[in-house]
Amino acid sequence: MADDKHNAQAYWQANLRLIIISLVIWTVVSYGFGILxxxxxxxxxxxxxxxxxWFAQQGSxxxxxxxxxxxxxxxxxxxxxxxxxxx
Amino acid sequence: xxxxxxxxxxxxxxxxxxxxxxxxxxxxxxKEFYVAGGGVHPVMNGxxxxxxxxxxxSFISMAGLISVGGYANSTYLMGWTxxxxxxxxxxxxxxxxxxxxxxxxxxxxxFYSSGARLVAVACLIIASVTYVIGQMTGAGVAFSRxxxxxxxxxLIIAAVVxxxxxxxxxxxGITYTQVAQYVVLxxxxxxxxxxxxxxxxxxxxxxxxxxxxHTQSGVPLLxxxxxxxxxxxxxxxxxxxxxKLNMVLFTLSLMIGTAGLPHVIIRFFTVPKVADARWxxxxxLVFIAILYLTAPAVASMARLNLMTTIxxxxxxxxxxxxxxxxxxxxxxxxxxxxxxxxxxGDGRIQLYNHTPQFAEKAAERGWKGNELTVNNDILVLANPxxxxxxxxxxxxxxxxxxxxxxxxxxGLLLAISSAVSHDLIKGSINPNxxxxxxxxxxxxxxxxxxxxxxxxxxxxxxxxxxxVALAFGIAAASIFPALMMGIFxxxxxxxxxxxxxxxxxxxxxVYIFLFLGWFFIPGTASYENIPANxxxxxxxxxxxxxxxxxxxxxxxxxxxxxxxPPVHIQDLVESVRFPRGAGTAVDH
Numbered sequence: 299m300a301d302d303k304h305n306a307q308a309y310w311q312a313n314l315r316l317i318i319i320s321l322v323i324w325t326v327v328s329y330g331f332g333i334l335x336x337x338x339x340x341x342x343x344x345x346x347x348x349x350x351x352w353f354a355q356q357g358s359x360x361x362x363x364x365x366x367x368x369x370x371x372x373x374x375x376x377x378x379x380x381x382x383x384x385x
Numbered sequence: 386x387x388x389x390x391x392x393x394x395x396x397x398x399x400x401x402x403x404x405x406x407x408x409x410x411x412x413x414x415x416k417e418f419y420v421a422g423g424g425v426h427p428v429m430n431g432x433x434x435x436x437x438x439x440x441x442x443s444f445i446s447m448a449g450l451i452s453v454g455g456y457a458n459s460t461y462l463m464g465w466t467x468x469x470x471x472x473x474x475x476x477x478x479x480x481x482x483x484x485x486x487x488x489x490x491x492x493x494x495x496f497y498s499s500g501a502r503l504v505a506v507a508c509l510i511i512a513s514v515t516y517v518i519g520q521m522t523g524a525g526v527a528f529s530r531x532x533x534x535x536x537x538x539x540l541i542i543a544a545v546v547x548x549x550x551x552x553x554x555x556x557x558g559i560t561y562t563q564v565a566q567y568v569v570l571x572x573x574x575x576x577x578x579x580x581x582x583x584x585x586x587x588x589x590x591x592x593x594x595x596x597x598x599h600t601q602s603g604v605p606l607l608x609x610x611x612x613x614x615x616x617x618x619x620x621x622x623x624x625x626x627x628x629k630l631n632m633v634l635f636t637l638s639l640m641i642g643t644a645g646l647p648h649v650i651i652r653f654f655t656v657p658k659v660a661d662a663r664w665x666x667x668x669x670l671v672f673i674a675i676l677y678l679t680a681p682a683v684a685s686m687a688r689l690n691l692m693t694t695i696x697x698x699x700x701x702x703x704x705x706x707x708x709x710x711x712x713x714x715x716x717x718x719x720x721x722x723x724x725x726x727x728x729x730g731d732g733r734i735q736l737y738n739h740t741p742q743f744a745e746k747a748a749e750r751g752w753k754g755n756e757l758t759v760n761n762d763i764l765v766l767a768n769p770x771x772x773x774x775x776x777x778x779x780x781x782x783x784x785x786x787x788x789x790x791x792x793x794x795x796g797l798l799l800a801i802s803s804a805v806s807h808d809l810i811k812g813s814i815n816p817n818x819x820x821x822x823x824x825x826x827x828x829x830x831x832x833x834x835x836x837x838x839x840x841x842x843x844x845x846x847x848x849x850x851x852x853v854a855l856a857f858g859i860a861a862a863s864i865f866p867a868l869m870m871g872i873f874x875x876x877x878x879x880x881x882x883x884x885x886x887x888x889x890x891x892x893x894x895v896y897i898f899l900f901l902g903w904f905f906i907p908g909t910a911s912y913e914n915i916p917a918n919x920x921x922x923x924x925x926x927x928x929x930x931x932x933x934x935x936x937x938x939x940x941x942x943x944x945x946x947x948x949x950p951p952v953h954i955q956d957l958v959e960s961v962r963f964p965r966g967a968g969t970a971v972d973h
Contacts, residue, residue, distance in 0.1 A: 310962055317474045324470050328463045333632050336625055345596025346605025347623040354459035355451075355681040356592055359466045359674050366473045366670055370663035373478075377660065382963040384658050 309380040316372055320365050328358040388776050392531045395780035396787060399569050400546050403562045403791075407550030410558045415824050418555030419486040419803050420654045425560055427661040431668025433560045434652045436567035436792035438465075438643075438669070439676060440516075441523025444570060444789035449761030451684035455622035459681070460632055464639025466670060466677050471644040471865075473666035477653040479872045479961040481662040486654065488647040488800075488864065489808040495871040497954055498879040499813060504886050506808050508863040509647045510801060514838070516646075516856040517797040521842025524790040530720050530766065531783035537843050543791060544839040551795050552831050559795045560655060566788035571675055573785020577769045577778050578679045581686045584772060591682035599689075610689050616700035617692070617736070618743030622685060628922050638929035642857030645865030648793075648800040659964035687764050690771050695736045695757065704733040713770035722760035729753040798838065802830035858897060858925075862889035862932025870940055875958045877940055878950045885940025893932035900925040 331339060336350030344352045377383035412418040425433070443465065451458045483491050488509060493502025521540055528539020550558040575591075582594035586606055599606040611621045626632055643649065652669075653662045694711060695704055707725060717723040725734060729751055736757040739747065747753075766786060769778040806827040811818050818826065863886045870877045870885070877885075898904065900914040912918040914925065923931065949955075960966070 306959075306963065313962075320470065320474060324467065328467055328636065329633055332459065332463055333636070334629055346608035346611075347596075350625075351456055351459075351607075351623050352596065354456060355462055355595070356678055358463050359670075359677055362466055362470050363667065363670050363674055365470055366663075366667040369474055370660070370667055373663055374660045377964050382965045384660065384964050384966075 309382055312376055320369055327361040332358050391776045391780040392783045395784040399784045402565055404549050406561045407553050407558045410554045410561045412555040412557045417557045418827050421557040421560045424657055425655040427656050427665035428668050430656050430665045432567045432672050433563035434669035435672035436563040437652055437796035438649055439789055440793035441520050441790040445762050445765055445786055448680045448683045449764040451681055452688045452764055457626045460636045462677055464636040468640040468643025469666055469670040475869050477662045477666050478659045481653050482659050482961045487803050487807050488650055492867055496879040496882040501879055501883050506804050508859050509804050512856045512859040513797045513801045517794055517838045518841045520790045520794040521838055527786040540839055540842050544835055547791055547795050548835050551798055552828050556799055559799055563792045566792040569788040570785040573781040574676050575679055577774055578683050580774050581772045585686050592678040595682040610685055613692050613700050618738035631922050631924055631927050634930045635927035638861050638927050641865045641933050642861035642929050645860035648796040687768055695734055704735050707732055707734055713767050717763055722763045724758040726756055728756050798834045801834045805830040858893040858929040861929030862893040862936055866933050866936040875955045877944045880947050881940040881944030884943045885936040888939040889932040889936030892935050893928050896928040897925045
């Protein structure tokens with residue numbers, strides 16, 4: 299890590315970028331589709347109700363799981379690429 | 386075999402298992418006591434975290450809340466799961482890299498101040514103690530219904546069992562019992578749900594059944610439920626809400642609060658590597674999601690089942706005769722959690738929403754008010770009986786409810802006792818204490834914490850019901866922002882952090898006190914707790930998110946006008962950001 303402060307900087311920027319992208323998706327599925335945008339999705343019918351209801355009670359949770367595993371996979375790979383992983 | 390005997394077998398059997406684990410997993414060092422030796426497999430830690438996190442509130446109360454509130458209470462589903470995304474990306478890996486034993490450890494070191502450490506200890510203890518009271522009373526309720534002992538006696542039995550594995554094994558004993566408790570609670574939760582989903586929708590998986598056709602009527606389940614409750618004066622189950630700001634803030638408070646709860650965070654100190662901490666958060670959420678995806682199905686199906694029980698010929702026909710009520714109503718009437726009062730003297734049970742809008746219709750049908758009061762908390766516990774499931778399923782639910790309460794109680798007690806023995810005694814009072822002395826101090830703190838929690842469980846202070854607001858509010862407004870800024874900003878100094886934590890803590894508790902009573906003393910509330918009085922429509926339960934924003938703002942403002950943190954602290958921040966060099970959790 300010491301050999302290049304530049305490398306460390308790039309690793310941290312990549313991490314921040316990944317976090318921001320993930321949290322944007324996190325916001326859109328829960329606060330967006332599940333709450334604020336629900337009226338807009340009212341036309342899309344899902345089992346006796348609408349898509350917003352599905353996101354609020356199922357979809358958001360499934361998305362969270364996907365986000366965490368994607369983040370873990372991507373970061374663990376970045377650790378190796380930037381040579382900051384644990385031996 | 387009697388139902389009592391079956392319940393006994395399930396509960397005693399599961400307790401014997403926990404005690405056997407306790408004897409097998411004794412802790413020999415402080416490292417084993419605080420972080421289970423630091424060698425827990427990420428999947429196993431995920432499972433333990435799930436049990437640690439899912440409390441009596443998740444297991445017993447949540448489905449009931451959703452059942453009554455419908456869509457509006459989806460907040461609990463999103464709020465209590467979304468926090469894991471924050472944990473996985475913003476806290477867990479870096480705190481694991483930091484590699485100490487407790488949450489105040491990090492705050493004290495990062496903000497190079499014993500003042501900051503003490504504020505963190507205070508926040509941790511207030512949040513965890515209020516939370517543990519709820520677990521103990523939850524265990525008491527489950528005991529009194531299923532084992533026909535008084536709830537005080539039930540509490541003492543529960544406390545003795547927790548004592549066995551928590552004092553002997555510390556985090557090590559707790560980890561392995563939590564894994565066992567997860568298995569018990571998830572099996573207990575999903576089996577009745579699958580049965581009910583099959584009965585109502587012919588669908589094996591409850592989350593799919595929730596959006597499937599109601600077999601009997603041929604219309605979608607949720608549409609059927611909407612129709613039935615509408616006929617009885619209730620708001621549609623799937624109806625949208627008006628106050629979206631409050632819904633957003635409440636969900637956000639639950640998420641930030643979840644990520645900031647110390648008993649959840651310390652579970653991530655037990656895995657071997659930083660990479661494992663990331664995976665482990667994902668696994669934790671998978672195991673949690675199995676219950677959280679099932680809960681909304683249980684909620685809607687149980688509501689429909691309840692309505693069908695009361696109105697066997699549909700909501701437009703006559704209600705059931707009180708004399709012919711099913712056994713489960715009789716059983717729960719004994720506990721006082723179901724109450725019936727024949728207001729119009731017709732011998733039937735009218736269950737409906739007595740509102741001014743519905744008054745005309747009620748008068749037409751000769752109804753004089755709602756006659757059946759059903760406590761939200763019994764929904765999950767009574768579910769197998771409502772659906773006429775076999776006796777062993779009821780026994781399983783009893784063991785599952787207790788597993789949920791005990792696993793969370795143990796996690797909270799560990800967070801409390803390690804804050805006392807590690808942060809107060811070793812960190813402030815007696816830094817030269819020996820390893821052996823600290824381990825003894827940890828065990829004694831744990832024992833004292835259990836005794837205090839049991840006492841408070843038996844004599845819950847008047848505010849016990851408000852504990853969720855308080856625990857989540859404090860975790861969200863004080864602990865989460867301090868940890869996050871400590872990792873993501875090198876500029877925040879000790880003054881900024883302390884002012885921020887205090888500002889978040891004080892603003893949140895004051896807002897809660899304004900509506901729920903000063904220090905929760907009944908009758909001292911400054912405003913009646915109704916939506917019309919809330920500032921900008923923000924409920925006291927939702928204020929944690931606002932408190933967190935206040936914390937961030939104050940911390941940045943104060944830090945900006947005061948000195949930069951010393952260089953070695955900036956290096957510390959730098960080091961937690963990179964996984965390389967993380968050993969297992971170490972002592973000072």
